[in-house]
Amino acid sequence: MLTLYSYPALFGVADNNGYGLKVYALLKLAGIGFVHEHLFDASAAPRGQLPYIVDDDKTIGDSDTIIAHLFAKYRPELDRGLTQAERDTDHLVGRLLDDLYWVMSYSRWKDERYWPLFAAALRREHPHLTETGLVKAKEYNAQRYHFQGIGRYAPDAAYARGLADLAVLASLVPASGFVHSAKAGSVDAAIYGFIANIHFYDIDTPLKQFVSAHPRLVRHCTEIHAAIT
Structure with missing residues (x-):
């Protein structure tokens, strides 16, 4: 198994x-x-x-x-029949999501406006987590952000980078169906992985505000969420 x-x-x-x-x-x-x-x-x-x-x-x-x-x-049916151009698009989306990841993570562990709310949510849903453990994780992530580069950005500059990534996704996701067809493929699963962690995130960051204001992103996310839960 x-x-x-x-x-x-x-x-x-x-x-x-x-x-x-x-x-x-x-x-x-x-x-x-x-x-x-x-x-x-x-x-x-x-x-x-x-x-x-x-x-x-x-x-x-x-x-x-x-x-x-x-x-x-x-050998799942997903992605069967995609053209090379569609597979190239999937590759580019994956790299965009790699960039978005850092801004999402920054919004949770680095931005002091949202960190207390995030830490409280983790402790509420996972009571075994300790304050000492969370602070240690926060410090570890701050080090990662510094060496990756996003930790050297002021919050507005960091979010501008993430919002630019989200704007591309908002243009790519169709009003109905999924990125390449009426059925979800691996690129849709990848987009869901990140957008769901913004859309369902119960803290009003600039990333969440953007997603909430774009019905295509919300529709895409909630349809996949319903299909897999």
Whole structure:
């Protein structure tokens, strides 16, 4: 049996991190059976990062590597028949989501306007988390942001970067159906992983305000959410 290890749920989504949630959504959309285990400490994970899967005797980390494994082994119908141009679009969207990730994470762990609300939500939904553990995670993330670069941005400049990413997604997602057809594909699972962690996030950040103001993003997110929950 395949087991997905990812971060805990928050605000009604199965993983409060976009990468784990995109793998979760793809597994659900593809109809691949799995067990879902939640972790907060990623130190024992491959490369010290979540998500990862254990599939029979294989341990695989990195969301894109996981998804490539799932397609190679289980051959789901998702993405069958896509043109090379459509696959190129999917690749570009993946890189855009990599950029958006940092701004989303910054809004939770770095921006002091929202950090207390985020920490309170984590403690409320996961009472085993301690104040000491959360502060340690906050400090660790601050170090990551500094070396990645986003931590050197003022909040308005950081959000401008994320809002530009969201504007591209708002143009890409259609008024009905999904990115390439009437059925959701892997790119839709990836977009959902990140947009759901903004749309269902119960803290009014600039990212959430943008998504709430764009019905196509909300519709795309809520349709996939309904299909996989």
